[in-house]
Amino acid sequence: IVRSCSSLSPQIPFTVKMRTGVYADKSVAHELVPLVEEWGASAVTLHGRSREQRYTKSANWQYIEECAAKAxxxxxxxxxxILNFEDFNEKRKIAPHVSSIMIGRGALIKPWIFKEIKEQKPWNPTSAERFEILRTYVNYGLEHWGSDTKGVENTRRFLLEWQSFLYRYIPYELLAHPPQQINQRPQKFRGRDEMETLMSSPNSADWVRLSEMLLGPVPESFEFVPKHKANAY
Ligand SMILES: Cc1cc2nc3c(=O)[nH]c(=O)nc-3n(C[C@H](O)[C@H](O)[C@H](O)COP(=O)(O)O)c2cc1C
Incomplete structure (x- = not known):
């Protein structure tokens, strides 16, 4: 696949995303990286866990470094x-051969994580500022999918999926032990205002309420079950 895709699109870089391997005790990425390079891929993104591990255990950044050194x-x-700028700095230190870093759940839980990394300091947005981020998203959604019933409901579905990540954010000033870690079960807390409390609710009925503030009432018999289970605890 890598050979044919790389030669099919010489102007368009073909990149590969992989895990350490299928099984936790049998990593194969260090053998695959040099082959994938030889076959013509432009870059490899390596998630430092096996398929078997899903999101349990921490990503193995020493192993990512070992693989990066093989390219x-x-x-x-x-x-x-990676959920905060400290994680970013620490991982860069462990893995100096990686050229850059990809952030998945961290970007969904804290979409401003890139600002934190750039400025090397935490940003502690108010609930009103976080609500404005949702409003911006909703405006993009309606622009993209249209503001008819179908467009509104599409925008809502994606907003609700996103909220299944967003609720895990704990405001910096309320953290018992900052910074927040991605593999820690979020501590229970009461927000500094009602909106902050609502935004941290793990209950999907509350996510629907939030969506109604931006997109109006849900249709009758509306149901929502989040798709992606990405907790490690
Ligand atoms: C909502 C969501 C969708 C994902 N979809 C894919 C996918 O289609 N293909 C893939 O290789 N990885 C997918 N992943 C895994 C991420 O690319 C990433 O490897 C993983 O979440 C670990 O990075 P993180 O700790 O920064 O989240 C997905 C992750 C999330 C949270």
Missing amino acids: QRMPIIGNGD
Whole structure:
């Protein structure tokens, strides 16, 4: 697949995303990276866990470094468990051969994580500022999918999926032990205002309420079950 896709699109870089392997005790990425480079891939993103591990255990950044060191010129993008700028700095130190870092759940839980990394300090947005981020998203959604019933409900579905990540954010000033870690079960807390409390609710009926503030009431018999289970605890 890598050979044919890389030669099919010489102007468009073909990149590969992989895990350490299928099984936790049998990593194969260090053997695959040099082959994938030889077959013509432009870059590899490596998530430092096996398929078997799903989100349990921490990503193995020492192993990501070992794999990155096996590439000749092809960039290796490291991936796994970054939720704050301190994580980013620590992972860069462990894995100096990675060319850059990909952030998955961290970008969904804290969409401003890139600002924190750039400025090397935490940002502690108010609930009103966080609500404005949702409003911006909703405006993009309606622009993209249309503001008819179908567009509104599509925008709502994606907003609700996103809220299944967003609720896990704990405001910096309320953290018992900052910074927040991605693999820690979120501590229970009461927000500094009603909106902050609502935004931290793990109950999907509350996510629907939030969506109604931006998109109006849900249709009758509306049901929502989040798709992606990405907790490690
Ligand atoms: C909502 C969601 C969808 C994902 N979809 C894919 C996918 O289609 N293909 C894939 O290789 N990884 C997928 N992943 C895994 C991420 O790319 C990433 O490897 C993983 O979440 C670990 O990075 P993180 O700790 O920064 O989240 C998905 C993750 C999330 C949270």
